[in-house]
Amino acid sequence: MGDVAARAGVAKTTLYRRWASKNELVVDAVAALFDEHLELPDRGSLQADIEGVVLRFAALLERPETKTALMAVVAESTRDDALRDRIRSAIVDRQKSLVLLGRERAQARGELPREDDPEVAARTADLIFDVIAGAVVHRTLVSAESVDEEWARTFAGVLVGGLGSATGARTPDGLNSSPSGV
């Protein structure tokens, strides 16, 4: 934090006059990075849109400062509810709009059916968000392997296929079996 103040050319006390704690500053910094680097250009298909955002997100996470800062505040948010809420409103909820946009486009293209029940729609959007963000974060940070175009393509293929085939979410446990291999 002394370092941050030094690099900003201000005194440490000034930082604490603008942010109540280090964590809040880091959350705002990470949120700004996310807002700046994440977007969802229309690449013509749901699969391509997912590939694009996955690669953008991975590129952001592979920067050492980004991943260190993000994981530090997420880790602390497990024992600080106020921090968790701040992360949600400043980062998570904002980026969730990308999922809504992507679904809207896919529905306009006819790639995904429209869902009338708004609660089901919201739950599905949350699921998609958790799957995309979780998978990319896990791969880059825990598995520590790079997210390249091939991985993005395979991942997007699985997700698109899964969304197309099984989401009505009735009770049965096996409406599976299909072509092409694992």
Add this chain to the structure above:
Amino acid sequence: MGDVAARAGVAKTTLYRRWASKNELVVDAVAALFDEHLELPDRGSLQADIEGVVLRFAALLERPETKTALMAVVAESTRDDALRDRIRSAIVDRQKSLVLLGRERAQARGELPREDDPEVAARTADLIFDVIAGAVVHRTLVSAESVDEEWARTFAGVLVGGLGSATGARTPDGLNSSPSGV
């Protein structure tokens, strides 16, 4: 750490005679929890197997100590390569065997085709692992919503559907469209 020593009824110095640092101790503790609580009983179908392990994993992660400890070391591993390797060998690689077991069972049931190319098989297993672990972690820690049976069912449905439909990983970008809604 003084607390850990106190609760263990030993002196703090004794802890440092067995573990070189706090992080190593935490990694070993989390690894033991994972080994103890994660297993993959045969529930009759790939979908049900995934649901089961997702619920087990989520139950483990919802315990405050588990998630705090896990995320703390993962966060620090972003700036400590030795710690990252220790996490990989003590936790990640061990639990990855669950994916291999689940796939083996699914192949024996005929739910998934066998894959001859071992490299493709390994990459797919890694992908499945990242998707399952990442999605559950992201939902419980970032989205901060509970993983209940309904979520597990929907998630497993999407994953099974995705694995069944699109994984040969050719170039095309749209072999989707199907029944049941998003």
Add this chain to the structure above:
DNA sequence: GCAGTTACGCTACGGCTCGTAGCGTAAGAG
């Protein structure tokens, strides 16, 4: 030009936690 408010810089410090040094002591090996 002048008082009053606002915001900043700076030093010093308290508090917390990780990790270590040094020494005394109990238990098992031969």
Add this chain to the structure above:
DNA sequence: CTCTTACGCTACGAGCCGTAGCGTAACTGC
């Protein structure tokens, strides 16, 4: 009965977050 091994204990150094207190510059309104 010695020797080794492992443990307990106190004290301490180091690093970082966050704050107190005070001096100082700039900007406002008249």
